[in-house]
Amino acid sequence: MVNLKASQVKLTYVNEVPKKERMKITGPESVYNLLLQEVYDKETIEHHMSVKLILFNRTMHLLGVYHLADGGIHESTLDIRMIFQVALLSNSSGFILARNSPSCGTEPSKEDLAVSKKLQEASRIMRFDYADYLIISPDGYLSLADQLYIIGNSNDSLTIR
Incomplete structure (x- = not known):
C-alpha cells in the first residue's frame, strides 16, 4: 500500500432555502433592489468599494450572494x-458580478469593461451563464x-476602478 501524502479534498453543497422560497431574478432592477435592500450596508456603500457575486440556478432563482472583495475608495482587486471557484462550489448555473460605486457614479471604468x-x-469556456x-x-x-x-484584458488578477 502506498503512503499518500496529500490533503483530502471535500466538496459540499448545502442549500437550506427551498426553491419555492428563492427570489427569481427577473432583470438588473431586481438584482439592484436585492443588493440595495438586503446586501450592501447603507452606512458603508459610499465609503469603500465592495464586490459581490450573485449566484443563480438554470431557472434564474437566487442561490446566494457571495462577498468577493473589499477595496478602497477607487479600486478593488479580483x-x-x-469567481469561478465560488460558482462551481455553489453548483450555480450562472452569476452576476456587482460592485458599488463609493463616488455614486455608475459610469464603467476601462477596468470594469x-x-x-x-x-x-x-x-463561455466553463459553460456558465455570465448574465450581467x-x-x-x-x-x-x-x-x-x-x-x-x-x-478585453489578458490578466488573471484583475483590478476594477
Missing part, C-alpha cells in the same frame, strides 16, 4: 479564479449587459 470581457471569455455586471449606488445602477459594453 482574482478571476475565485476589461473584467466583463474576461468573464465572458471564461464563462452591475455598478450600483444609492441613486441608481448601470447594467453592462443593457449597455453592451465589451473590451
Whole structure:
C-alpha cells in the first residue's frame, strides 16, 4: 500500500432555502433592489468599494450572494479564479458580478469593461451563464449587459476602478 501524502479534498453543497422560497431574478432592477435592500450596508456603500457575486440556478432563482472583495475608495482587486471557484462550489448555473460605486457614479471604468470581457471569455469556456455586471449606488445602477459594453484584458488578477 502506498503512503499518500496529500490533503483530502471535500466538496459540499448545502442549500437550506427551498426553491419555492428563492427570489427569481427577473432583470438588473431586481438584482439592484436585492443588493440595495438586503446586501450592501447603507452606512458603508459610499465609503469603500465592495464586490459581490450573485449566484443563480438554470431557472434564474437566487442561490446566494457571495462577498468577493473589499477595496478602497477607487479600486478593488479580483482574482478571476475565485469567481469561478465560488460558482462551481455553489453548483450555480450562472452569476452576476456587482460592485458599488463609493463616488455614486455608475459610469464603467476601462477596468470594469476589461473584467466583463474576461468573464465572458471564461464563462463561455466553463459553460456558465455570465448574465450581467452591475455598478450600483444609492441613486441608481448601470447594467453592462443593457449597455453592451465589451473590451478585453489578458490578466488573471484583475483590478476594477
